[in-house]
Amino acid sequence: MATATKPVSQARTSRTVTVQVRVKRFQPDSGKGAYWQEFTVEADPLDRFVDVLNRIKWTQDGTLTYRRSCLHGVCGSDAMRLNGRNRLACKQLVADLGTKITAEPMLGFPVVRDLVVDMDPFFSKYEKIKPFLINDEPVPSSERLQSPEQHARFEEGTKCILCGCCTGSCPSVWANREWVGPASIVNAHRFIFDSRDRAAQDRLQILSDRTGVWRCRTIFNCSEVCPRGIPVTQLIEEVKRALVQDGPDVG
Amino acid sequence: MASNVASIGGRAYPITDHTFDVVIVGAGGAGLMAALQLPKDTSVAVISKVYPTRSHTGAAQGGVAAALGNQEEDHWKWHMFDTVKGGDYLVDQDAAEVLAREAIEAVYDLEHWGLPFNRTPDGKIDQRRFGGHTRNFGEGPVRRSCYAADRTGHMILQTMFQTAVKNQIRFFNEFLCTDLLVQENRAAGVVAYSIRDGEVHTFSAKAVIFATGGYGRAWRVTSNAMACTGDGMAIAYRRGVPLEDMEFYQFHPTGIYRVGVLLSEAARGEGAYLLNNTGERFMMRYTPTLNELAPRDIVSRSIVTEIREGRGILQTKRDGDDYVYLDVRHLGEAKIREKLPDITDFARNYLRVEPITEPVPIQPTAHYAMGGIPTDVEGRVVIDEHNTPLIGFYAAGEAACVSVHGANRLGTNSLVDLIVFGRRAGKHIARQLQANELDFAELPADAEDHTRAMISRLRAGTGETQDAIREDMRDVMMDLCGVMRTQAGLSQCKEKVAELQDRYSKVRIMDASTNFNTEMMEVIELGYVLDCAEATVAGALAREESRGGHFREDFPTRDDKRFLQHTLAYRADDGGVSELRYKPVVITEFQPKERKY
Numbered sequence: 001m002a003t004a005t006k007p008v009s010q011a012r013t014s015r016t017v018t019v020q021v022r023v024k025r026f027q028p029d030s031g032k033g034a035y036w037q038e039f040t041v042e043a044d045p046l047d048r049f050v051d052v053l054n055r056i057k058w059t060q061d062g063t064l065t066y067r068r069s070c071l072h073g074v075c076g077s078d079a080m081r082l083n084g085r086n087r088l089a090c091k092q093l094v095a096d097l098g099t100k101i102t103a104e105p106m107l108g109f110p111v112v113r114d115l116v117v118d119m120d121p122f123f124s125k126y127e128k129i130k131p132f133l134i135n136d137e138p139v140p141s142s143e144r145l146q147s148p149e150q151h152a153r154f155e156e157g158t159k160c161i162l163c164g165c166c167t168g169s170c171p172s173v174w175a176n177r178e179w180v181g182p183a184s185i186v187n188a189h190r191f192i193f194d195s196r197d198r199a200a201q202d203r204l205q206i207l208s209d210r211t212g213v214w215r216c217r218t219i220f221n222c223s224e225v226c227p228r229g230i231p232v233t234q235l236i237e238e239v240k241r242a243l244v245q246d247g248p249d250v251g
Numbered sequence: 252m253a254s255n256v257a258s259i260g261g262r263a264y265p266i267t268d269h270t271f272d273v274v275i276v277g278a279g280g281a282g283l284m285a286a287l288q289l290p291k292d293t294s295v296a297v298i299s300k301v302y303p304t305r306s307h308t309g310a311a312q313g314g315v316a317a318a319l320g321n322q323e324e325d326h327w328k329w330h331m332f333d334t335v336k337g338g339d340y341l342v343d344q345d346a347a348e349v350l351a352r353e354a355i356e357a358v359y360d361l362e363h364w365g366l367p368f369n370r371t372p373d374g375k376i377d378q379r380r381f382g383g384h385t386r387n388f389g390e391g392p393v394r395r396s397c398y399a400a401d402r403t404g405h406m407i408l409q410t411m412f413q414t415a416v417k418n419q420i421r422f423f424n425e426f427l428c429t430d431l432l433v434q435e436n437r438a439a440g441v442v443a444y445s446i447r448d449g450e451v452h453t454f455s456a457k458a459v460i461f462a463t464g465g466y467g468r469a470w471r472v473t474s475n476a477m478a479c480t481g482d483g484m485a486i487a488y489r490r491g492v493p494l495e496d497m498e499f500y501q502f503h504p505t506g507i508y509r510v511g512v513l514l515s516e517a518a519r520g521e522g523a524y525l526l527n528n529t530g531e532r533f534m535m536r537y538t539p540t541l542n543e544l545a546p547r548d549i550v551s552r553s554i555v556t557e558i559r560e561g562r563g564i565l566q567t568k569r570d571g572d573d574y575v576y577l578d579v580r581h582l583g584e585a586k587i588r589e590k591l592p593d594i595t596d597f598a599r600n601y602l603r604v605e606p607i608t609e610p611v612p613i614q615p616t617a618h619y620a621m622g623g624i625p626t627d628v629e630g631r632v633v634i635d636e637h638n639t640p641l642i643g644f645y646a647a648g649e650a651a652c653v654s655v656h657g658a659n660r661l662g663t664n665s666l667v668d669l670i671v672f673g674r675r676a677g678k679h680i681a682r683q684l685q686a687n688e689l690d691f692a693e694l695p696a697d698a699e700d701h702t703r704a705m706i707s708r709l710r711a712g713t714g715e716t717q718d719a720i721r722e723d724m725r726d727v728m729m730d731l732c733g734v735m736r737t738q739a740g741l742s743q744c745k746e747k748v749a750e751l752q753d754r755y756s757k758v759r760i761m762d763a764s765t766n767f768n769t770e771m772m773e774v775i776e777l778g779y780v781l782d783c784a785e786a787t788v789a790g791a792l793a794r795e796e797s798r799g800g801h802f803r804e805d806f807p808t809r810d811d812k813r814f815l816q817h818t819l820a821y822r823a824d825d826g827g828v829s830e831l832r833y834k835p836v837v838i839t840e841f842q843p844k845e846r847k848y
């Protein structure tokens with residue numbers, strides 16, 4: 001019969017390295033402003049950064065606050081600024097980040113506490129572009145038909161996990177928090193170019209105003225940080241082109 | 252909405268009360284599917300401890316099964332048969348029939364809401380093969396899994412969330428449900444703790460649905476998200492509802508070594524090998540016809556046997572910390588790139604292994620709860636072996652046990668379960684409301700007491716912090732209540748879990764804040780997952796047979812005479828399992844046979 005053994009991650013102590021993590025902390029009920037705190041922790045180079053945060057939280061300081069859930073880059077909970085760049089803490093290994101790691105909340109969002117930002121404004125902007133299929137025609141008794149080519153036309157945008165990495169890395173968002181930001185445009189693109197949707201013009205209308213696509217200055221930060229590899233800037237450009245042509249190419 | 256302030260132990264807590272026709276706890280596939288069935292004039296609240304799009308449904312990769320017959324002949328009855336056989340005949344066949352029949356309409360609903368399924372050249376939903384799904388009652392594999400690349404669950408979750416935005420459904424995000432209110436023998440509402448500001452809210456409702464997902468976090472190695480702590484199951488259990496068939500927990504054979512992240516069955520579907528330390532394709536010894544494509548429970552057991560007999564790569568003979576290889580090298584770079592992109596990504600990212608040139612270390616990973624809150628085919632929660640409903644209380648998805656998965660779930664059958672029974676629960680409530688069959692019950696004056704007492708107790712705890720309790724639980728569950736079990740191991744596990752419950756009763760939290768206190772949330776969740784573990788161990792110890800996902804080394808065969816029945820585990824008021832009852836399996840068409848592949 002097996003006996004209880006140490007967690008695997010702890011069993012491999014021969015490989016651990018000492019990591020110094022600098023966290024930008026903020027507790028609204030403390031009366032203090034934001035401040036930096038440094039933690040020293042042993043980690044396996046193959047530990048995810050979120051594992052490191054968990055170890056700190058569970059063994060050193062239970063007040064350290066961040067969101068996380070899936071632990072493998074699909075739920076979008078743990079977007080944060082690591083070593084100056086927005087990433088998912090569960091997709092970065094200690095081996096990627098080095099032994100001196102800086103963690104901050106994403107820029108461009110109100111900070112709730114430590115690494116947790118308020119995502120409500122982000123989701124409100126997302127809702128603004130009508131992120132749902134609009135088609136009032138009667139539905140067939142089986143599926144609506146769509147060719148593989150029509151499907152491919154909008155597929156890239158469907159990968160979005162709404163983590164906010166792109167929006168939080170965009171200088172246009174930092175300059176103007178009213179701007180819808182790249183994530184909303186990616187989701188608008190997803191519907192504008194879906195052959196089953198009938199409301200492309202509505203969405204283009206919404207995106208044509210002061211807070212719409214034209215605030216994008218093609219800086220490419222969004223494409224560089226997207227943890228899902230979505231060519232964000234390209235999709236935004238496609239929406240701009242559709243606007244110029246006064247109507248999208250819905251294949 | 253009324254707000255006031257109550258004081259307990261000298262501390263003031265603001266209260267917020269809400270009233271909705273229907274309250275749904277959980278915004279994964281099951282919860283959202285239910286929400287989308289309710290008519291516009293019904294007031295609905297969906298409570299979720301994570302933003303809806305962060306729910307674990309988003310992690311599902313493979314697909315959703317439905318006998319659409321888009322690629323080749325298929326029938327719902329074949330799907331039903333595969334489900335019953337896959338579940339080692341512990342499946343309730345009336346429920347399996349509903350699952351297989353209604354999967355078809357439910358998948359079309361998703362398509363109509365915009366789900367971007369992959370398409371056939373003629374524009375229909377594309378379908379592919381998946382383990383255990385066959386044509387003509389087991390003759391050979393069939394293309395039944397509808398999919399959206401390797402992110403079917405993500406697309407289901409996104410599409411439902413989008414449709415919920417369209418329908419203007421009211422969400423309470425980052426609210427942790429802590430209690431079910433039962434009054435006059437019916438569900439009257441729920442209590443929830445707002446993570447953002449620490450307030451306790453009360454929701455009065457005519458109907459409550461729990462769609463809170465699974466509890467993989469009870470084990471050390473798991474594919475499950477950190478939010479999968481069995482909250483709904485534990486809350487119901489604490490309120491006197493039994494938990495059904497908890498001993499049936501699925502270990503997926505191919506979790507990434509150490510981290511447990513899932514490598515989809517698609518790899519073996521495409522022809523991947525499993526190798527031991529001598530480079531042998533050991534599955535050829537265990538299931539010579541299906542080899543690597545045998546059902547999940549069988550492959551997981553074979554891997555553990557290899558490891559225990561010293562043929563794991565590290566040769567430690569300890570199944571918790573050894574591994575075998577998943578090898579795709581022979582498939583060639585082109586196929587690996589085209590068909591298995593996620594596997595390549597995960598292996599590179601989390602193991603720094605290049606699957607094109609190196610084999611990938613894997614170990615079985617705790618994956619899916621076949622058991623849960625007992626329901627009938629309408630999603631109504633039933634509380635005993637006579638299927639007595641608890642009026643107004645519904646459950647759906649992984650949190651529920653209908654039971655369509657019996658002793659072992661087939662791949663792609665969970666997403667079907669969510670959409671079919673989420674839909675059923677929602678529609679049933681809609682009909683009941685229409686017919687005025689459901690009404691508000693007067694809430695007890697002390698509705699929040701239970702939650703407040705729990706929070707005060709946690710704030711006052713003087714024992715150890717959560718870390719060791721949680722890690723010890725995950726260790727003992729992995730080692731003693733995992734892929735293979737024995738009487739001695741389970742007895743020890745039971746004692747350990749009781750001891751952990753005791754340590755938990757004194758647990759201390761470091762964070763005194765009421766503002767986004769995630770330590771408080773984690774500690775409450777730990778209490779829930781411990782309760783789920785307790786019911787699991789009790790069921791496993793009593794079930795002296797091997798069936799599907801439950802394997803007893805000391806009782807290696809299935810025993811239909813004694814155990815062709817569902818376990819119902821009840822909790823004692825002061826904690827611990829008070830009683831196990833048994834309930835017959837519904838058999839309609841397919842008489843139990845030996846499950847051979």
Ligand SMILES: Cc1cc2nc3c(=O)[nH]c(=O)nc-3n(C[C@H](O)[C@H](O)[C@H](O)COP(=O)(O)OP(=O)(O)OC[C@H]3O[C@@H](n4cnc5c(N)ncnc54)[C@H](O)[C@@H]3O)c2cc1C
Pocket residue numbers: 276277278279280281282298299300301302303306307308309310311312313314315403404426427428429462463464465474475476478479482483513618619647648649650662663664665666667669
């Ligand atoms: C990696 C992976 C791959 C998978 N692949 C497939 C596949 O290909 N096909 C398939 O059929 N199945 C698959 N499964 C299984 C399937 O994804 C899950 O069983 C299913 O998604 C569960 O859905 P759910 O709606 O029941 O719960 P979840 O999606 O887990 O949602 C639970 C919801 O409940 C909420 N919640 C929980 N507790 C509380 C509380 N106390 N208070 C408030 N809210 C709460 C959460 O916030 C969340 O919104 C896979 C599972 C994993 C882990």
Ligand code: FES
Pocket residue numbers: 067068069070071072073074075076077078079088089090091
């Ligand atoms: S925890 Fe889900 S994306 Fe990182």
